Amino acid sequence: MKNAHLIIICSFFFLLASCYEDKGNYTYVPVSGIEISGIDESYILVTGVDTLRLSPTLVTDYPEADLDYRWVIARGTNSGNTVSDKFTYDTIHHQRHLVFPVIESPGVYYLYCRVINRVNGYSAFAKAVLEVGTLYNRGHYILKETDGGDTELDLLLEDGQLLTDILQTTQGAPLPGAPRSLGMLYSKSLVEPDTMVKVKNHCLGVITYSGQAVVYRAFDMYRAFDHHSLFFEEPVDVPYRFYTSAYFCEYLSSAGLYAEHNAGILTAGSTIGKYSFPETDLAGGSDYWAFSVNLWGAVYWDETHHRIAYSNPNGMAYELTSNDFPVPGPDHDCLFIGKYGPDVIRALFRDNVTGEYSLYTVTIAYMRGTPAITGVQPLPSPGPWVEAPLKAANEVTANIIYFVHDNKLHYHDVANNVDHPIDLPALPVGATITHVANRHFNFTDAPAFDYFSIATYANGHYTLQEYNMIGGIPTGDPVFTATGSGRVKQVKYLAPNASYSNFFFRGRDYSR
Amino acid sequence: MKNIHHLPVLFLLFSLVSCEKELEVYSAGAGLNFFRATPGDTLLSYSFIYGSPDAVRDTVWLEVETIGLPSAAPRPVTIGQAPSGANDAVPGTHYVPFDDPSVQDAYIIPPGQTRARLPLILKRDPSLQTTQVVILARVRSTDVFPLINPERNFVKIVFSDQLEKPDNWNEGTYLFPFGTYGPVKHRFMIEQTGERWDNEYFSETLGIVRDSPYYNANYDNAYCDYLVGVLARLLQQHNAERQALGLDVLKEADGTPVSF
Numbered sequence: 124m125k126n127a128h129l130i131i132i133c134s135f136f137f138l139l140a141s142c143y144e145d146k147g148n149y150t151y152v153p154v155s156g157i158e159i160s161g162i163d164e165s166y167i168l169v170t171g172v173d174t175l176r177l178s179p180t181l182v183t184d185y186p187e188a189d190l191d192y193r194w195v196i197a198r199g200t201n202s203g204n205t206v207s208d209k210f211t212y213d214t215i216h217h218q219r220h221l222v223f224p225v226i227e228s229p230g231v232y233y234l235y236c237r238v239i240n241r242v243n244g245y246s247a248f249a250k251a252v253l254e255v256g257t258l259y260n261r262g263h264y265i266l267k268e269t270d271g272g273d274t275e276l277d278l279l280l281e282d283g284q285l286l287t288d289i290l291q292t293t294q295g296a297p298l299p300g301a302p303r304s305l306g307m308l309y310s311k312s313l314v315e316p317d318t319m320v321k322v323k324n325h326c327l328g329v330i331t332y333s334g335q336a337v338v339y340r341a342f343d344m345y346r347a348f349d350h351h352s353l354f355f356e357e358p359v360d361v362p363y364r365f366y367t368s369a370y371f372c373e374y375l376s377s378a379g380l381y382a383e384h385n386a387g388i389l390t391a392g393s394t395i396g397k398y399s400f401p402e403t404d405l406a407g408g409s410d411y412w413a414f415s416v417n418l419w420g421a422v423y424w425d426e427t428h429h430r431i432a433y434s435n436p437n438g439m440a441y442e443l444t445s446n447d448f449p450v451p452g453p454d455h456d457c458l459f460i461g462k463y464g465p466d467v468i469r470a471l472f473r474d475n476v477t478g479e480y481s482l483y484t485v486t487i488a489y490m491r492g493t494p495a496i497t498g499v500q501p502l503p504s505p506g507p508w509v510e511a512p513l514k515a516a517n518e519v520t521a522n523i524i525y526f527v528h529d530n531k532l533h534y535h536d537v538a539n540n541v542d543h544p545i546d547l548p549a550l551p552v553g554a555t556i557t558h559v560a561n562r563h564f565n566f567t568d569a570p571a572f573d574y575f576s577i578a579t580y581a582n583g584h585y586t587l588q589e590y591n592m593i594g595g596i597p598t599g600d601p602v603f604t605a606t607g608s609g610r611v612k613q614v615k616y617l618a619p620n621a622s623y624s625n626f627f628f629r630g631r632d633y634s635r
Numbered sequence: 636m637k638n639i640h641h642l643p644v645l646f647l648l649f650s651l652v653s654c655e656k657e658l659e660v661y662s663a664g665a666g667l668n669f670f671r672a673t674p675g676d677t678l679l680s681y682s683f684i685y686g687s688p689d690a691v692r693d694t695v696w697l698e699v700e701t702i703g704l705p706s707a708a709p710r711p712v713t714i715g716q717a718p719s720g721a722n723d724a725v726p727g728t729h730y731v732p733f734d735d736p737s738v739q740d741a742y743i744i745p746p747g748q749t750r751a752r753l754p755l756i757l758k759r760d761p762s763l764q765t766t767q768v769v770i771l772a773r774v775r776s777t778d779v780f781p782l783i784n785p786e787r788n789f790v791k792i793v794f795s796d797q798l799e800k801p802d803n804w805n806e807g808t809y810l811f812p813f814g815t816y817g818p819v820k821h822r823f824m825i826e827q828t829g830e831r832w833d834n835e836y837f838s839e840t841l842g843i844v845r846d847s848p849y850y851n852a853n854y855d856n857a858y859c860d861y862l863v864g865v866l867a868r869l870l871q872q873h874n875a876e877r878q879a880l881g882l883d884v885l886k887e888a889d890g891t892p893v894s895f
Contacts, residue, residue, distance in 0.1 A: 312857075355857070355858060355861040356861065356865075383857055384856065393850070393854050393855060393856050394855045394856055394857040394858070395855055395857075395858075396857075397857055397858070397861075398857065399857045399858070399860040399861035399864060400860070400861060400864035
């Protein structure tokens, strides 16, 4: 009986549906889509110089007269460098064919082309990344020593153009002292001098043998920090190198490893860019250093305390110890450290008591793993490579170490412990080789390359050549050749679109 | 059968959903709340320890806001003390009572205003050197301001003549680098740096605030880390000096060593 009553009541509710008057329009008209093409994924533009001209191709049944166009640019408050970025939007054009003189501040923008049918409201859009910079934003930076023994920068652009003596041009003089190292500091915190707002910009970190450690903002070469202003408490130290790890802009000196967050929610304008203290008490460092993408950190030699050290993904430094192999100690000097692949670092040591050489293999077995010494190869009768002043690892494709002996290029085959000469006919005859390196970069929003880089010096001028390689051996004619004044010390690539948002930092393998 | 009786009631409830009226202008009369910039603003901490050692009284300000339309005439505000559960402050001993004639003139909402700051005068009784007392202040319902919003008609004032743990000492958040609170540690920080390490210092200098996201525009994580490093170094020196005198390292009253 109860169920019957319940059914009656429920039926009453269902009957209410019959009171609904359907006023729907069932005269269906097919709606056309709008397909937009002819817009690339990204454009690299120089502010104040370039004009972006785009003419999208449309596939649609709508007549052109019914279509409206809206071109919009969006910029994050922090150039897309943080996950908490907020975007502002600005409409820049209302016609189909975009003509946009680029006068925006350097940064990464998103360009939207929205096509709207004003009759039925249907719309579609296409999107592109606009990488707006100055000429200083992107390219191969050349750290060089002037004839006066000071530090200068040249910049080799993608189109082969060479910007020379940038410090002289922008700062009025080279940096005093001979060049020691150049490092790219992606998303380095600093205070914008015009607005006093905390920002993050890509910077160059330059170190000299005279103890200078200067950070320049890349796009305008604003001198953001020097050794005096870089710390809340300036250390008395020997600076070795700046570099970007997975999450930090790091500075290695004899005082230890300093780290500043360059990504993540904590960095949304959270710091003015000065370094605190080293994250751990492990002091010491040297020029012998290699970055491992598996480690998200570096393995380096501490020339003060004669020990191998490493930095972990949190920017903390530790001593590398081993239960399986003897570690180098006070009797040892380091002669070379280089990486091979994502997980292997090799270090060459000389025992100053016995005169023996040993090649250590340090392995980081898995992503963000702890490094371990996994092999020590004695070198009872080593070739000249061990004492060669110029050495460089092939970091990606071949288990070899380049070296220069008697001003000639060779490589050491690590697996077979033999040396081979490399013939480069295009090298200037009689010039002194001052720089060798494997330089690679592979990122979706930037040109991928894997070059063998070599520079010579003669009569006050350098010649820099960069080659493609087969099996680690430079081949063919140089991809790039640049000549300028001075003596090349290092060459480093700067990619302006690296950011936290596009996952550049996390586990990205590139030559640092 | 009971179910059938319930159904018409449910039907009636469902039918209420269809009732929609235009929103009306508020006309339910005047009310009064304590003003809260954030929902968590229910606690005020104070200590005489930061002020002059000669001070015998000090004033904290209670901000209230009205509900309803402003009035052309001044409106009296009546605040009372409610039992807090423990260590209730004694009127006249620990503070000037809310109904004391000397403060009555200040307990008004001025004509045309919707907010006012009411003085609460705290007295430096010797008992405050060993005891932290509490005033649970409530807005009393009156003819002028009848009780409307009981959720916001109270504020808790905790005060003493000892160091108080600042509300912004957010040791439970990952952004807070100064570790677990302790009065000895707090006093060490004040003595060594010359800073107050109170809520204002945390908020205005360090950018550390009580409520999520626990930091403001002044926050600089590297600077906070730097201060931790400085304090750790100073503590190391201080402990070395103590040990040279035959004393133990700096500890809290419960024996926990001070650390950073």
